[in-house]
Amino acid sequence: xxxxxxxxxxxxxxxxxxxxxxxxxxxxxxxxxxxxxxxxxxxxxxxxxxxxxxxxxxxxxxxxxxxxxxxxxxxxxxxxxxxxxxxxxxxxxxxxxxxxxxxxxxxxxxxxxxxxxxxxxxxxxxxxxxxxxxxxxxxxxxxxxxxxxxxxxxxxxxxxxxxxxxxxxxxxxxxxxxxxxxxxxxxxxxxxxxxxxxxxxxxxxxxxxxxxxxxxxxxxxxxxxxxxxxxxxxxxxxxxxxxxxxxxxxxxxxxxxxxxxxxxxxxxxxxxxxxxxxxxxxxxxx
Amino acid sequence: xxxxxxxxxxxxxxxxxxxxxxxxxxxxxxxxxxxxxxxxxxxxxxxxxxxxxxxxxxxxxxxxxxxxxxxxxxxxxxxxxxxxxxxxxxxxxxxxxxxxxxxxxxxxxxxxxxxxxxxxxxxxxxxxxxxxxxxx
Numbered sequence: 035x036x037x038x039x040x041x042x043x044x045x046x047x048x049x050x051x052x053x054x055x056x057x058x059x060x061x062x063x064x065x066x067x068x069x070x071x072x073x074x075x076x077x078x079x080x081x082x083x084x085x086x087x088x089x090x091x092x093x094x095x096x097x098x099x100x101x102x103x104x105x106x107x108x109x110x111x112x113x114x115x116x117x118x119x120x121x122x123x124x125x126x127x128x129x130x131x132x133x134x135x136x137x138x139x140x141x142x143x144x145x146x147x148x149x150x151x152x153x154x155x156x157x158x159x160x161x162x163x164x165x166x167x168x169x170x171x172x173x174x175x176x177x178x179x180x181x182x183x184x185x186x187x188x189x190x191x192x193x194x195x196x197x198x199x200x201x202x203x204x205x206x207x208x209x210x211x212x213x214x215x216x217x218x219x220x221x222x223x224x225x226x227x228x229x230x231x232x233x234x235x236x237x238x239x240x241x242x243x244x245x246x247x248x249x250x251x252x253x254x255x256x257x258x259x260x261x262x263x264x265x266x267x268x269x270x271x272x273x274x275x276x277x278x279x280x281x282x283x284x285x286x287x288x289x290x291x292x293x294x295x296x297x298x299x300x301x302x303x304x305x306x307x308x309x310x311x312x313x314x315x316x317x318x319x320x
Numbered sequence: 321x322x323x324x325x326x327x328x329x330x331x332x333x334x335x336x337x338x339x340x341x342x343x344x345x346x347x348x349x350x351x352x353x354x355x356x357x358x359x360x361x362x363x364x365x366x367x368x369x370x371x372x373x374x375x376x377x378x379x380x381x382x383x384x385x386x387x388x389x390x391x392x393x394x395x396x397x398x399x400x401x402x403x404x405x406x407x408x409x410x411x412x413x414x415x416x417x418x419x420x421x422x423x424x425x426x427x428x429x430x431x432x433x434x435x436x437x438x439x440x441x442x443x444x445x446x447x448x449x450x451x452x453x454x455x456x
Contacts, residue, residue, distance in 0.1 A: 224404030231424050259407040264400060264422035264429075 037097045041157045046092035048142050049085060056138055057081050063134040068127055080117075080131070083110050099164050111165060112172045119176035128173050132166040193219045195226040202234045202303050203227065204296065206271075208241030216252035223256060227265045234307070235260055236299045240271030250285040257290050266306075268292070270299035324349045326356050332364040332433060333357065333395075334426065338371045346382045350389060357393045364433035365390045368426060370401030380415050387420050396436050398422065400429040 037045065049056055061078045068077070087110040094103045111132070118128040136159055143155045193215065198204045205223050209215075223235060237253060239245065257267040270293040272280070280287075293299040304311060322345055327334040333356055335349070353365065367383065369375065387397040400423045410417065423429035 220408060221404055224407060227424060228404060231428065233424060233428060255408075255411045258416065259404070259411045262407040262410055262417060262422055263402045263404070264398075264424045264432075 037092075037157055037161055039096045041154060042092045042095065042097045044154055045097070045158055045161075046089055048139070048146065049092075050089050052142060053085065053089075056142070057085055059138045059141070060085070060134055063137055064131045067130045067134070068123075071123070072121075080114055084114065084132075084135075087111075097161060099161075099168060107165075108168065111169050115169045115173040116176045119173050119180065125170060125173055129166045129170050132162060132169050135165075136162050189215060189218055193222055195222055197230065197232070198236065198300055199304065199309075201230075201232045201307060202236065202300065203230060203232045204236040204238055204299075206238045206241060206296075210244070211242055211249045211252055213248075213252070216249075216256070220252070220256045220259060224259060224263060227260060227263060233265050234303045235265055235267045236296065236303065237267055237269050238271040238296050238299070239269065239276070240273070240296070242276075245276050245279055245285075247283055247285060250280065250283070254287070254290075266291075268299045268302060270294070270296045321345070321348065323352070326352055328356070328360055328362065329430075331362055331437075332366055332430060333360065333362045334366050334368065336368040336371070341379055341382060346378075350382075350386060353386060354389055354393065357390060357395050363395050363437055364430075365395050365397045366426060366429045366433070367397065367399045368401050369399060369406075370403070372406065373403070375402070375406045375410060377413075377415060380410070380417055383417060383420055396421070396433050398429040398432050400424065400426050 057078065060081045061074065064081065065072075065074055065077055087107040088097070091097050091104050091107045097107075098104060099108065114131065115128055118131075139158050139162070140155060143151050143158070148154075193205065193207075195203055195205050203223070203226055205219060207219065211219070223237075226232070227235060237256065239253070242249065253269065257269070260267045268291045269287065272292055272294060291299075291302060293302060301311070322339055324335060324337055324339070324345065327336075333353065335353065339345070341349075356362070357365070365386070367386065369379075369383075372379070383399055387399075390397045398421045399417070402422060421432060423432050
């Protein structure tokens, strides 16, 4: 939907000829839609950048957003949408910054008049649509990469393996356990077993909101893998509703030890390793 | 042909597999091990697979066979040093290495054999009729 050289020339003449008025009017329209969430000076700077990019591209000949000559224009649009996406603006609020140019152009074309005013306006309008779509695309891309980054961070953050005692490590699972997370948990737990030489691991599922057959499958796989390596796993933190779900679903934990709380699991392991726990006599104050 | 070395440490034979196992190497290892168990009278065999990147059904069956042979010759077999990636692959493949005891490292494996041995000795002592009359 590129403009031909003639149309581009007229667009540049319009925008370049009334630079001050265009940016002022453009900024005003955008500021109205953003309701003061971005300072006027900042907005004006962004609008001026865009204005300069459009005029700059138009001066080189026909405006075609996919052509090499429009590199600067594409960069300016990406810059704008990236900034907006990171600042948490909605897609509408971002694209309206571009579509506002249509209103400005409508006024300018109407004032200029002429035989092909309508034709020009339609052509300009199509160009603005294209700019808007491009902005929207890069806005979505930025958002998607943000989400991907956060998901990755979440994956790393939410699976710590802690040492509870000499030879006893624990994994407090928090949140829903999907295949990707289960894989990470499994790998990290097994690696920790090797690194610390701990023969006992406690998997605590207090923070897991629901246990379905898939989650149970993941936990069972982890336990079997740990067994293959020569370590024993105990599952703890089974809440009453979860116990009922497990029974209702017919999930068999076999000979894997399950305990109601992490404390019970630790006591169980300590008994297995032969550690004696005793309450110390309260000291008598003479 | 390559051979897997068998080291004797006290009452235990240590086999550290450092090369890719072929049919021949596996058969050779089984022969050698059976002979060494009889010759030394050891009661424990530790197979170290730390260096193995891949444990497939072939290696799994070899480990089971070695464990069974040792059992017949009254020696306890422990497989030690399985890597996390190997364990995960085995679980995904559905191979559970039934009848094989495992430990995290050689040290734990030796403890395991010592504990199993002690249990067995206790059991034999308990069965001894003289011991029963001696302690009324």
